[in-house]
Every structure is written in C-alpha cells, then in structure tokens.
Amino acid sequence: xxxxxxxxxxxxxxxxxxxxxxxxxxxxxxxxxxxxxxxxxxxxxxxxxxxxxxxxxxxxxxxxxxxxxxxxxxxxxxxxxxxxxxxxxxxxxxxxxxxxxxxxxxxxxxxxxxxxxxxxxxxxxxxxxxxxxxxxxxxxxxxxxxxxxxxxxxxxxxxxxxxxxxxxxxxxxxxxxxxxxxxx
Amino acid sequence: xxxxxxxxxxxxxxxxxxxxxxxxxxxxxxxxxxxxxxxxxxxxxxxxxxxxxxxxxxxxxxxxxxxxxxxxxxxxxxxxxxxxxxxxxxxxxxxxxxxxxxxxxxxxxxxxxxxxxxx
Numbered sequence: 001x002x003x004x005x006x007x008x009x010x011x012x013x014x015x016x017x018x019x020x021x022x023x024x025x026x027x028x029x030x031x032x033x034x035x036x037x038x039x040x041x042x043x044x045x046x047x048x049x050x051x052x053x054x055x056x057x058x059x060x061x062x063x064x065x066x067x068x069x070x071x072x073x074x075x076x077x078x079x080x081x082x083x084x085x086x087x088x089x090x091x092x093x094x095x096x097x098x099x100x101x102x103x104x105x106x107x108x109x110x111x112x113x114x115x116x117x118x119x120x121x122x123x124x125x126x127x128x129x130x131x132x133x134x135x136x137x138x139x140x141x142x143x144x145x146x147x148x149x150x151x152x153x154x155x156x157x158x159x160x161x162x163x164x165x166x167x168x169x170x171x172x173x174x175x176x177x178x179x180x181x182x183x184x
Numbered sequence: 185x186x187x188x189x190x191x192x193x194x195x196x197x198x199x200x201x202x203x204x205x206x207x208x209x210x211x212x213x214x215x216x217x218x219x220x221x222x223x224x225x226x227x228x229x230x231x232x233x234x235x236x237x238x239x240x241x242x243x244x245x246x247x248x249x250x251x252x253x254x255x256x257x258x259x260x261x262x263x264x265x266x267x268x269x270x271x272x273x274x275x276x277x278x279x280x281x282x283x284x285x286x287x288x289x290x291x292x293x294x295x296x297x298x299x300x301x302x303x
Contacts, residue, residue, distance in 0.1 A: 083228030
C-alpha cells in the first residue's frame, strides 16, 4: 500500500485482525473427540501421509481446557449428547467446531431415536463436512476452509457490524420449510 | 560487578514477564463466564461431588507415617555402622545389637498389637 513504499526496507505492515487471525489459525489444537468410524479417518490425518502437523495441529489435546477446535467425528448418541455439550462448554474461547461426517452433520444413515440428528442440535457448528467417512483429504480441505474463515474474522467494531449484517441476511433469506429446490 | 549478577537479572526478568502476562490478560482479556468452565473436567460427565475440606482422612495413614519415621531413623543409624563396622571392634557390635534389640521391642509390640494390618 502507500505507506509501505515510503518506509525503509525491512518493514512489513499488517492489520491487528490479520495478525490475530494468523496466530489463531496457525496452531489450532483439536480436542480428541473421535466418536465412531470418522475417528479412524481423523487418525489417518495425523499420520505422515496426510500430515495435520503442517498446520500445527498434531497435538490433539485430551483436555478441552487447552483446545481450540472440536472435530466431532462420528455419530452422537442421545446418551453422549450432554457429554458433547459439557466438553464444548469447558473449552475456552475462541473455539470452533467442525462436524465431520454425515452422522455428526445430520444424523447420517441413522435416522432413528437413538442418534442425535446433527450435532448442531447441541453445539454451534462452523464447518459441516459430509462423507461416510470423509477421506482424510476432505478433512484437510475442511480445516483449510476453517483457516480461511479464521484468518478473515473481523474484530471489535467490525465484528459487531458483521454480526448485524449476518442477522439482517438471515431475516431476509427464505426459511428452510419454504425452500423449493431446483425443481420449482 | 559480580559476574553472576546477570543471572539474577534474568531471573527477575522472567518473573516480571510472567507477572506482566497474567496481569495484562486479567485486565485486557474478555470474561465469558460459563459454569462448566469452572467445574472439574471429568471427561464430559458431571463431576462427582466431593466433601468440603477433603473429607475425613483415614487414621491409618498417620500410623504408617509414624512407623516409617521410627524405623527410618533406625536405618539411618545403621548406615554408617554398616560401612565401618569391621574397624570398630567388639564394643561397637555389642552396642549396635543392643540398639537393634531396643527397637525390636517396639517392632514386636506394633506387630502383635495389629499396627501392621492395613484394613
């Protein structure tokens, strides 16, 4: 920009939002929340073949107190639901959630009374990742998408304005039960 | 200047950095209260209730500690004897045997009175 050209060599300018976003995304520690089969794919992402360590995320912390990201990998049963909520509550802010696989996103193939039909009934989700199970590359793609979101999160006054704009957009959008799909 | 003064300075600097970090985060950081954040982490379930003050501690721990002190002090006396006894002659041997017999009386008493039973 204009200022950087006039400064002597060796200076780099950035914004507080950019710096905070970079620091938040650069070593986001996931909490170990592998529930079912998707956990195997999550473990595979930890292997050197797909390597989650290049994002600084190889340290899956068992305690939610030191975790930033909750990858809900697997189906959430009705018995497990309060556990999911308690672990999510015990994570300090800022925290993000990826619901990995179709069972965490919407109940998946288990359309019954025993499985919670989507973990977003319990906790707010940032990225939904379909797949049964999603391949490790798909999980990495979801993580990269989340990193893009985290890098560009507005802070302070911008955050309030973005929240207000999101609320406006949600109020203007068509409600789910009136969505007609491609045939209408 | 004493060559070790910079170490003391580094110590002070480290302490000041820690204090500044904690203080700054207390002042500047957001406070988002959530009851679960203050509860003990018990893998997601509600933590089991503990009695206030730690509850009643069983007396057997005190008894074990007392017995340890007595016999540990005895063994401390035995260490230098064990190292030097071949230079000390008969007098030291008789002396040490009398000492061990004295403590052995205490040991026999504890044994017969059930002090070595854990439950």
